[in-house]
Amino acid sequence: MNLDQYRHLFPELEEPLRRELQEKGRIVEAKTGQVLLQTGQNIRNTIIVLEGLVKLFREDDQGDEFFMYHLEPGDGCALSLICDRSHHASAVTAKAVTDAILLVVPVEHTENWMRQYRTWYHFVVGTYRKRYLELLETIDSIAFHNMDERLEFYLRRHRDTLGTNVLQLTNTEIAQELNSSREVISRLMKKLSEAGKVRLLKNGIEILRL
Amino acid sequence: MNLDQYRHLFPELEEPLRRELQEKGRIVEAKTGQVLLQTGQNIRNTIIVLEGLVKLFREDDQGDEFFMYHLEPGDGCALSLICDRSHHASAVTAKAVTDAILLVVPVEHTENWMRQYRTWYHFVVGTYRKRYLELLETIDSIAFHNMDERLEFYLRRHRDTLGTNVLQLTNTEIAQELNSSREVISRLMKKLSEAGKVRLLKNGIEILRL
DNA sequence: CAGAAGCCGTGACATATATCACAGCAGGGA
DNA sequence: TCCCTGCTGTGATATATGTCACGGCTTCTG
Incomplete structure (x- = not known):
């Protein structure tokens, strides 16, 4: 090679x-x-x-x-x-x-x-x-932010690095990588969705504006 | 010079x-x-x-x-x-x-x-x-530890770097540097003291075993 | 098709931590 | 002396987050 x-x-x-x-x-x-x-x-x-x-x-x-x-x-x-x-x-x-x-x-x-x-x-x-x-x-x-902001930061970094608005991530994965729990991510994700910042797809997340 | x-x-x-x-x-x-x-x-x-x-x-x-x-x-x-x-x-x-x-x-x-x-x-x-x-x-x-362990980590680092068991630190200072609040540090410090890990001096902390 | 596995959503609850309110104590300076 | 400042301790309460329990939904596989 x-x-x-x-x-x-x-x-x-x-x-x-x-x-x-x-x-x-x-x-x-x-x-x-x-x-x-x-x-x-x-x-x-x-x-x-x-x-x-x-x-x-x-x-x-x-x-x-x-x-x-x-x-x-x-x-x-x-x-x-x-x-x-x-x-x-x-x-x-x-x-x-x-x-x-x-x-x-x-x-x-x-x-x-x-x-x-x-x-x-x-x-x-x-x-x-x-x-x-x-x-x-x-x-x-x-150190300075709560889980909701940490989640947004996490999503932004993934979008920027992957260069796509559609992230193929499960809540379970995200929870592990943020050292949180699935349920918490699930609820926060719902909030982000209600705020129009993301759209929840059947196997992934589309970032609308973050 | x-x-x-x-x-x-x-x-x-x-x-x-x-x-x-x-x-x-x-x-x-x-x-x-x-x-x-x-x-x-x-x-x-x-x-x-x-x-x-x-x-x-x-x-x-x-x-x-x-x-x-x-x-x-x-x-x-x-x-x-x-x-x-x-x-x-x-x-x-x-x-x-x-x-x-x-x-x-x-x-x-x-x-x-x-x-x-x-x-x-x-x-x-x-x-x-x-x-x-x-x-x-x-x-x-x-990422992995609660405030009580973070406090112990903080104290250990200070002891090791300063090379002394007596730290001239106020709870207020510690709280700022851990991005917590004075009251929380005060309570945790009491616990550490009750556990015999530190002794609270009038203007400082003596580390007994950490 | 039946069952298993993996994911998700959600209510109830537990716990850690932050915040508020207040009182006490020591030291410094007028 | 008295007041001011800065530190501490502590109870009451609020909030964020973690945990448990459960049920529903897909997808895979035998």
């Missing part, structure tokens, strides 16, 4: 680095719903999304999940970008939301790239900055 | 970079309670703590604050480490908890250092990684 077709995702990377990515990396396909990285699992590879959509979750000891953010094509998993040979345990869980294609590079190589390629550490630093800011927004939503 | 006395804080930095820090940076003193960086303010300087303790907050539009984490001597403010000349607006507020001494370097210089000095970008990347993980823990505490 060839990385050239994904060239547009990384316009800034220099040629030699591009060749290394092609040589050292494997291109892997993932099915919808597949877990790419499990909390606690050792990180041996840097993961970069080429196609499809990946969700990152924080997990607690009881297996509850909390949605952090999406990775889109061109995005790398921040934590997996900085790993020395000690193979840190992952602090997050990553799941494919759609069928996805990933670039997987053993951390032995990416560690060296940090020294060799200026554009690589720009990529790494840029990724951290972006995700750090995204976490801040996530903190805002839980 | 001289940076040499803080040499031990940055054992890994190479000599030329150390000299640049000395030349380009200013050493600034801050009083207890002083606001070093305000949400929304443009970031013109990279800030590194040399002495004392600094608290970082996330702020919402109504002026409510939410405690994120501490900066200790040797720590840099993550967001201020990556700033180009566009002078991004700060996403956080920083306050001195004690009298503090800071190293302040205009971002024009640090931007170049990213390219010139390997140890500098190691410092930057390490800082981001550390703070990212710290934010994840903060998210855990709000």
Whole structure:
């Protein structure tokens, strides 16, 4: 398989680095719903999304999940970008939301790239900055807002990332990802619907204005 | 003023970079309670703590604050480490908890250092990684835990960072930083006291076992 | 078709947390 | 001394959210 077709995702990377990515990396396909990285699992590879959509979750000891953010094509998993040979345990869980294609590079190589390629550490630093800011927004939503606003924030992020007004999500899923309960989401969804902000479809939600 | 006395804080930095820090940076003193960086303010300087303790907050539009984490001597403010000349607006507020001494370097210089000095970008990347993980823990505490556990987490962090079992904090302060209310903290504190986990002093809290 | 599984909606209730009202206590300054 | 300020404690109450119990609706599968 060839990385050239994904060239547009990384316009800034220099040629030699591009060749290394092609040589050292494997291109892997993932099915919808597949877990790419499990909390606690050792990180041996840097993961970069080429196609499809990946969700990152924080997990607690009881297996509850909390949605952090999406990775889109061109995005790398921040934590997996900085790993020395000690193979840190992952602090997050990553799941494919759609069928996805990933670039997987053993951390032995990416560690060296940090020294060799200026554009690589720009990529790494840029990724951290972006995700750090995204976490801040996530903190805002839980620290300062009630569940109704958190739900709206959740829906907006999904609409923006997926680029569609129709979200194929069940209330049960949403409840898990917001660490709430199905019943609560159900009632709030009804309110949103009555307020004309969404329309409830038979298997999904259409966002009208949010 | 001289940076040499803080040499031990940055054992890994190479000599030329150390000299640049000395030349380009200013050493600034801050009083207890002083606001070093305000949400929304443009970031013109990279800030590194040399002495004392600094608290970082996330702020919402109504002026409510939410405690994120501490900066200790040797720590840099993550967001201020990556700033180009566009002078991004700060996403956080920083306050001195004690009298503090800071190293302040205009971002024009640090931007170049990213390219010139390997140890500098190691410092930057390490800082981001550390703070990212710290934010994840903060998210855990709000997403998965009730206020009583959040309070314990808050107290533990303060004990560990300050290195003392006696915290000079008022319930009012704690309530603000957890985005709760004084009365709630007061009641929970009573419970902690009854459980023998803390002792309430006349102006502070002594942590017995947490 | 029958039954199972998964989803949804909803009323009743429990609990955590926020808010309000008020009183007490200590310290500082006029 | 007296007042003011800031902190604390606590009961009463309101609100948001979580939990339980139930029934109804699809869809799948044997």
